[in-house]
Amino acid sequence: MGEVNPDLQSRVVKFPGGGVLVAGIDEIFNWARSNSMWSLTFGLSCCAIEMMATAASHYDLDRFGILFRATPRQADVMIVAGWVSVKMAPFIRRLYDQMPDPKHVLAMGGCACAGGPYRDSETIVKGVGEIVPVDVFVYGCPPRPENLIHGLILLQERIREESILGVRKREPITVQG
Amino acid sequence: MNGDLRDLHQEILDLGTQGMVMNMGPQHPSTHGVLRLILTLDGEEVMACEPVIGYLHRGLEKMAERRPYRHFLPFTDRLDYVCSLANNLACAQAIERLAGIEVPDRAQWIRVALMELNRIASHLLFLGTFGTDLGATTMLLYAFREREEALALLEAITGARLTYNWIRVGGLPDDMPENWDKGVLAFCDLLESRVGEYDRLLTDNPIFRRRTEGVGVIPAEDAIAYGLTGPTLRASGVEYDVRRWAPYEKYAEIDFDVVVLRDGDTFARYLARRLELEQSVRILRQVFDRMPEGPIASKVGKVLKAPPGIAFSQVESPRGELSFTMVSDGSPNPQRVHIRAPSFANLTVLADLVVGNKVADVVAILGSIDIVLGEVDR
Numbered sequence: 253m254g255e256v257n258p259d260l261q262s263r264v265v266k267f268p269g270g271g272v273l274v275a276g277i278d279e280i281f282n283w284a285r286s287n288s289m290w291s292l293t294f295g296l297s298c299c300a301i302e303m304m305a306t307a308a309s310h311y312d313l314d315r316f317g318i319l320f321r322a323t324p325r326q327a328d329v330m331i332v333a334g335w336v337s338v339k340m341a342p343f344i345r346r347l348y349d350q351m352p353d354p355k356h357v358l359a360m361g362g363c364a365c366a367g368g369p370y371r372d373s374e375t376i377v378k379g380v381g382e383i384v385p386v387d388v389f390v391y392g393c394p395p396r397p398e399n400l401i402h403g404l405i406l407l408q409e410r411i412r413e414e415s416i417l418g419v420r421k422r423e424p425i426t427v428q429g
Numbered sequence: 430m431n432g433d434l435r436d437l438h439q440e441i442l443d444l445g446t447q448g449m450v451m452n453m454g455p456q457h458p459s460t461h462g463v464l465r466l467i468l469t470l471d472g473e474e475v476m477a478c479e480p481v482i483g484y485l486h487r488g489l490e491k492m493a494e495r496r497p498y499r500h501f502l503p504f505t506d507r508l509d510y511v512c513s514l515a516n517n518l519a520c521a522q523a524i525e526r527l528a529g530i531e532v533p534d535r536a537q538w539i540r541v542a543l544m545e546l547n548r549i550a551s552h553l554l555f556l557g558t559f560g561t562d563l564g565a566t567t568m569l570l571y572a573f574r575e576r577e578e579a580l581a582l583l584e585a586i587t588g589a590r591l592t593y594n595w596i597r598v599g600g601l602p603d604d605m606p607e608n609w610d611k612g613v614l615a616f617c618d619l620l621e622s623r624v625g626e627y628d629r630l631l632t633d634n635p636i637f638r639r640r641t642e643g644v645g646v647i648p649a650e651d652a653i654a655y656g657l658t659g660p661t662l663r664a665s666g667v668e669y670d671v672r673r674w675a676p677y678e679k680y681a682e683i684d685f686d687v688v689v690l691r692d693g694d695t696f697a698r699y700l701a702r703r704l705e706l707e708q709s710v711r712i713l714r715q716v717f718d719r720m721p722e723g724p725i726a727s728k729v730g731k732v733l734k735a736p737p738g739i740a741f742s743q744v745e746s747p748r749g750e751l752s753f754t755m756v757s758d759g760s761p762n763p764q765r766v767h768i769r770a771p772s773f774a775n776l777t778v779l780a781d782l783v784v785g786n787k788v789a790d791v792v793a794i795l796g797s798i799d800i801v802l803g804e805v806d807r
């Protein structure tokens with residue numbers, strides 16, 4: 253093992269047993285995390301149909317390492333696809349809380365972003381951002397599968413910049429419809 | 430069977446033990462939308478089921494009262510978002526009848542073509558998701574392969590993939606694009622050549638058949654009593670199709686078979702939809718044979734006002750009978766709008782149907798009723 257670059261001192265992680273793994277760990281973790289973003293199977297409404305279409309044969313989300321998992325405990329990304337009603341909101345928060353860190357939320361469609369066409373309905377939450385922190389807003393009604401993929405790629409890029417030590421950046425990305 | 434189980438349930442209660450209560454949903458991979466089922470189980474067997482709906486409620490009927498007639502059309506897209514055009518049509522028809530607006534012939538024929546193309550897209554989605562519910566995930570990939578072709582055609586004419594909003598009061602906003610009819614006919618040939626693959630994957634699949642045959646049988650009388658419509662009703666042997674019984678647009682002039690099956694089980698409900706694909710293809714071919722030239726919309730004033738009265742429209746959506754009732758008081762906004770959503774009526778049968786079945790069959794039965802929660806909750 254060579255000497256430790258002073259700049260990287262802060263990134264040294266001590267393993268039990270005395271071994272030292274130097275630098276690059278963020279890169280390794282981020283490489284793994286960004287290329288295996290497992291997403292929660294969680295469709296709310298119309299946008300969920302487009303989410304399914306994105307995952308199916310034509311657009312094939314598997315290419316990006318994005319698989320749909322049925323339980324929040326195995327998921328890294330929650331794609332909120334559809335309008336969030338007041339009755340549904342506590343469940344979304346609970347699902348989010350059940351996901352292990354690091355976790356990310358992508359709001360798909362005008363409804364999940366800001367209430368969409370139902371902004372003047374009293375039973376609709378004006379965007380899922382009021383309940384959970386959102387990383388990516390993908391606008392559109394529904395967003396085209398290309399737009400959703402674009403949003404997911406931007407999220408991958410963001411994950412690559414994260415550090416396992418530092419606080420994650422939280423300004424949301426916006427993809428216009 | 431159900432009676433015996435209830436006795437057993439009573440016995441268990443007398444023993445001082447209780448059944449297990451299991452919560453399915455609202456987030457569950459195989460519910461088609463956010464439906465919650467509270468199941469009481471005795472081991473694997475379902476003793477009682479209580480569906481909870483309302484997770485997508487947004488008060489659409491009330492919202493309609495706050496808007497001019499035409500402004501409500503885009504909202505109907507988001508009722509049954511798998512076949513938006515049928516909702517558009519039902520709403521537009523109700524307004525047309527209320528205000529006494531005629532629709533030109535060509536527009537009516539194009540509307541029929543749009544309906545059937547959308548029906549194909551919807552049934553393909555059903556085949557894919559139903560296969561996935563039962564573990565045959567391959568079917569999803571095959572069905573979506575063809576569904577994308579249908580969506581591409583719909584996108585070519587309407588400009589959208591899912592929420593089309595392409596039916597206007599009095600006609601259509603624009604004519605068919607050039608060579609669109611050729612594209613649709615080519616798609617018909619393609620689909621016909623591919624349905625054999627679906628049969629090999631699902632219809633003739635022994636595992637699939639054992640999971641579905643004889644499961645969740647709805648007798649014809651029950652089906653009528655519950656107010657079921659669409660393929661769910663026709664699979665029980667009742668020949669009721671709005672396209673045949675109360676023809677709208679140009680359906681009266683079209684030759685097609687109403688798919689009726691006898692068994693009323695989960696497999697029959699699947700097969701009814703699978704066979705309807707071919708009927709839709711048959712209708713599409715006739716439409717382009719007989720498409721007349723002419724205008725595609727009649728003149729409708731900028732401010733649409735209907736005389737006081739009440740109007741009713743019925744449309745056969747892929748899920749069943751969809752109808753709109755509109756009441757006008759002479760103002761630019763409707764006074765009251767009522768939507769009869771087929772999924773809502775079809776869902777009522779579920780609670781009684783699953784009693785006595787295994788937990789795994791609940792998923793199969795729910796899938797075969799093919800509900801869309803957007804229209805259940807409105």
Ligand code: SF4
Pocket residue numbers: 297298299300333334335360361362363364368369392393394395507592
């Ligand atoms: S953004 Fe549009 S398509 Fe998506 S859930 Fe809302 S209404 Fe439906």
